[in-house]
Amino acid sequence: SLENYRADKANLFRMIAESKNRDAFGVVNGDDPHTDLFFEAAGEKPVFTYSLKYPDADLFASNLKSGPAGTKFTLFTPMGKMETRITLPGIYNVENVLAALCTVAELQDEYAIDLARYLPELKGVKGRMEPVSGDMSFSVMVDYAHSPGSFRKILPFLKSLAEGRLIVVFGSGGERDLEKRPEQGTLAAEYADLVFLADEDPRGENPMSILEDIAAGAPGMVRNESLFLIPDRRVALREAFKKARAGDLVAVLGKGHESSIIYAEGPVDWDETEACREALKELGYDV
Structure with a gap:
């Protein structure tokens, strides 16, 4: 108390x-x-x-x-x-x-x-409100926020930072905390203009089923217009950056400092910030 x-x-x-x-x-x-x-x-x-x-x-x-x-x-x-x-x-x-x-x-x-x-x-902690710098006309921020509680704190703040739209990329862990998924979707829909759902440690669970559970909390968002379900996190990042316009803020949430994404076959090496840089470079940005 x-x-x-x-x-x-x-x-x-x-x-x-x-x-x-x-x-x-x-x-x-x-x-x-x-x-x-x-x-x-x-x-x-x-x-x-x-x-x-x-x-x-x-x-x-x-x-x-x-x-x-x-x-x-x-x-x-x-x-x-x-x-x-x-x-x-x-x-x-x-x-x-x-x-x-x-x-x-x-x-x-x-x-x-x-x-x-x-x-x-001063330099910040890796994966905690970490900006990804480059010559983009929009901003990119990486953060570890992955729970409804952290979403309630960070999403209003991110919304206040965005000069244009707020675009979020996130997912939810597999085989645990099923009840939080629709709540994450509801909070994202409340604050974000575009939502991209992607893999975030699906473990042995079907990745698309996890994303559908999150999407169930955002029934007001239109599929493939404001809500996108793209399990491959690299593809989701690239598509989110493609949609970004001048003044927008793209917030990449959930992995932060973590060094892997866990699938049924085991962990796959992952660096969220570097993955953002690679996706931006593929789109022609100097980062």
């Missing part, structure tokens, strides 16, 4: 209070409504805050502008402010960066504003 989660978090700050290390400290999101609880739990040990709402936090970010290529923002620190950017899209990534800056600045006894000059050089 939320109460248990909050209590567990507070216990971490109590560990700081009880630590014999005089340099122990805490870092907390100042936008969290339970910040006071964490300050109290830390006792006399210092707690540093970061925020997107409150300028009096130790680190404050404003004027956020996020797109598929990353996020620009103004960083305010005790030693001044600066315009900066990260190559990671999403407001949550700015929060993560602020938390890391708070922590490293204190550990290294450095000014956060001096460390912040390295932010544009």
